[in-house]
Amino acid sequence: MTGPILEARNLCWGPPRRPDILTDISFAMAEGEVMAICGANGAGKSSLLRLLYRYVPPRSGTVSLMGRDLWLHTARETARTVAAVLQEQPTDFALTARQIVALGRLPHRAGFASAALRDTEVVSAALERLDLARFADMPFGTLSGGEKQRVMVARALAQEPRVLILDEPTNHLDIRHQLELLALLRGLGLTVICTLHDLTLAAQFADRVLVLADGRVLSDGPPDLALSEHHIATAFNVTARVDRSGPAPRFSFHL
Numbered sequence: 001m002t003g004p005i006l007e008a009r010n011l012c013w014g015p016p017r018r019p020d021i022l023t024d025i026s027f028a029m030a031e032g033e034v035m036a037i038c039g040a041n042g043a044g045k046s047s048l049l050r051l052l053y054r055y056v057p058p059r060s061g062t063v064s065l066m067g068r069d070l071w072l073h074t075a076r077e078t079a080r081t082v083a084a085v086l087q088e089q090p091t092d093f094a095l096t097a098r099q100i101v102a103l104g105r106l107p108h109r110a111g112f113a114s115a116a117l118r119d120t121e122v123v124s125a126a127l128e129r130l131d132l133a134r135f136a137d138m139p140f141g142t143l144s145g146g147e148k149q150r151v152m153v154a155r156a157l158a159q160e161p162r163v164l165i166l167d168e169p170t171n172h173l174d175i176r177h178q179l180e181l182l183a184l185l186r187g188l189g190l191t192v193i194c195t196l197h198d199l200t201l202a203a204q205f206a207d208r209v210l211v212l213a214d215g216r217v218l219s220d221g222p223p224d225l226a227l228s229e230h231h232i233a234t235a236f237n238v239t240a241r242v243d244r245s246g247p248a249p250r251f252s253f254h255l
């Protein structure tokens with residue numbers, strides 16, 4: 001396809017009877033692009049993601065998926081194209097990791113047909129990719145925080161989406177699994193939108209960084225431009241230094 005796969009146009013949103021929390025947010029994602037969303041606590045990152053995966057409609061403005069308003073797609077159609085990995089996790093702790101990952105196949109199932117062979121294969125492949133094969137048949141509730149997080153990413157991959165939206169996916173992950181997850185996300189060839197608190201990871205991993213401040217786009221562009229000392233200082237209310245002399249930028253912050 002030639003146009004953007006996902007486009008936000010002049011999005012505004014706020015909770016019912018409250019002022020806007022997100023104001024006039026616009027950006028377009030080309031297929032395969034990887035974008036990190038950064039910003040201070042309360043800047044509106046999770047709220048923006050909720051508009052993008054069709055959980056809440058914007059107050060004004062539109063989100064288009066493959067050129068069509070997201071709210072003209074059914075929830076099921078959207079789920080075949082867009083998968084989300086959120087901070088909240090399932091509470092059905094008795095399900096095994098494999099059963100949770102298999103939930104990702106639901107949008108692709110016709111009626112109540114039992115799981116097809118292909119579903120089983122896709123689920124096993126997703127478990128393998130997230131290094132979860134040995135946990136596959138364990139109850140989700142017994143897994144560590146990081147293992148649970150990887151199960152949620154595997155579930156999203158089992159959905160075979162074209163757009164993957166992740167809210168702080170590196171939370172709970174040790175350093176190796178953080179790097180592995182971000183390398184995996186980059187290597188999928190999917191359109192990825194991901195909130196990240198770690199600016200070093202954002203700069204290493206994303207083609208593009210969108211910095212939100214007080215619900216508005218403060219900067220949007222390649223990491224070197226979007227994560228300038230000035231933008232970081234404004235967004236986080238700190239003094240920032242960025243050392244770009246090495247292979248990856250090094251950030252330091254002071255009050």
Ligand SMILES: Nc1ncnc2c1ncn2[C@@H]1O[C@H](COP(=O)(O)OP(=O)(O)OP(=O)(O)O)[C@@H](O)[C@H]1O
Binds near residue numbers: 015021039043045047
């Ligand atoms: N449904 C809601 N009702 C009332 N206030 C809300 C609602 N959703 C979000 N907010 C408020 O909107 C602001 C933005 O919240 P949001 O969770 O989007 O921030 P965030 O950038 O993801 O923050 P964090 O980095 O802490 O996760 C916060 O002040 C939050 O309290």
